[in-house]
Amino acid sequence: MAIADSLPPAVSNAMTIRTLRSGENLFRQGEPTVGIYEVVSGVVRMVRIDREGNEAVVHVARGGDALGEATLFTPIYHCDTIATTRATVRLYPKALLLSEFKRDPKFAEGYAAMLARQVMTLRTRLERRNIRSARDRVRHYLVLSAGRDGCTVQLPGTLIELAAELGLTHEVLYRTLARMAADGEIERNGSVIKVKRVV
């Protein structure tokens, strides 16, 4: 899902970098679309703003995330994007991406495949949010994140980040993991979790 690797040189060579102060707009509703962004560092949020000035957050992108994949296919932006912190982004120009799609169907197919995979994982994450119980939600995550052996999970980041991904507070996540360990359902070794059995 890292974007730069999969781009042909023609595109990645044309990449430009932009740095944003906290609160600065990356683009505004109504402006012509210019390409796909990748957040290098910091946090950037896409928001729709209604007539009263209320923000409704549409997406929050952090380091490594891509931004505005759909703008390749629309002439103007339909929302604002604002830096939540100081942030650095890379821009891959739209015209070049589109012409590269034409020139190299293999690349276009790869791009579509990447989008399709994203749709899948997003659906899965959304499905997980339909689970009310914290424990069941954690279980869902563990089952779907298990490695080759089907029962070992290597946690990617901090537990605080995982809690946010699961839609829980970190305190609840700690307690839930502690209880699962106490019940013998999992075993923890730092950032590795082994699923033993389901109680």
Add this chain to the structure above:
Amino acid sequence: MAIADSLPPAVSNAMTIRTLRSGENLFRQGEPTVGIYEVVSGVVRMVRIDREGNEAVVHVARGGDALGEATLFTPIYHCDTIATTRATVRLYPKALLLSEFKRDPKFAEGYAAMLARQVMTLRTRLERRNIRSARDRVRHYLVLSAGRDGCTVQLPGTLIELAAELGLTHEVLYRTLARMAADGEIERNGSVIKVKRVV
């Protein structure tokens, strides 16, 4: 997002229909992928099953939903798909879709655009689930679902369906809407909601 309309005749003519009994498998992990499905009626769930036989639901598709867009780009299925109720699905064969992508780049681009739009709306729905308060969640939905005038929302289905979409019980949704109406934040006329002001 209805799939059939956007397909070229070469593909939609090759569509086949299959009916599933409740509990019947549409496909199983490890089987070769055959194409994109569209659920006509009933409910179908994609699940990953671990070694102990626990199901982790990856996606639930209902009438009108597409299924398995990512399987166009992978040789075998990575999960099981099972009918939750009696269900009817349409199959659009993979080989034909892929060859049509080659033959008609415009179609391929349209398909990628559809996926990109889906990524966007999924991100938005997921973002909404990060909002803890029921009222704020409803507000988020209303702001982003307002029609051209920016303040009128036509509810698409029943409130029960909307509650599920928002990740709330229907009781809580009723109460929240009632409170918002009592506070003068919204006005309701059957399935039309007018957002007045934010309190």
Add this chain to the structure above:
DNA sequence: CGAGTGATTGACTTAGATCAATGACCGTGG
């Protein structure tokens, strides 16, 4: 060393879930 972050646990509160009941409405089949 001190500030900052992550991990963890305890005590307490609350918003949302759950259970329950009611009325409106709609289709349908006798």
Add this chain to the structure above:
DNA sequence: CCACGGTCATTGATCTAAGTCAATCACTCG
């Protein structure tokens, strides 16, 4: 035609799991 079963909308009472606030410890980094 009307009674019935089903679904939806709505509200009340109650419960509980998750959120919130707070404190502690370990660790790292400049």
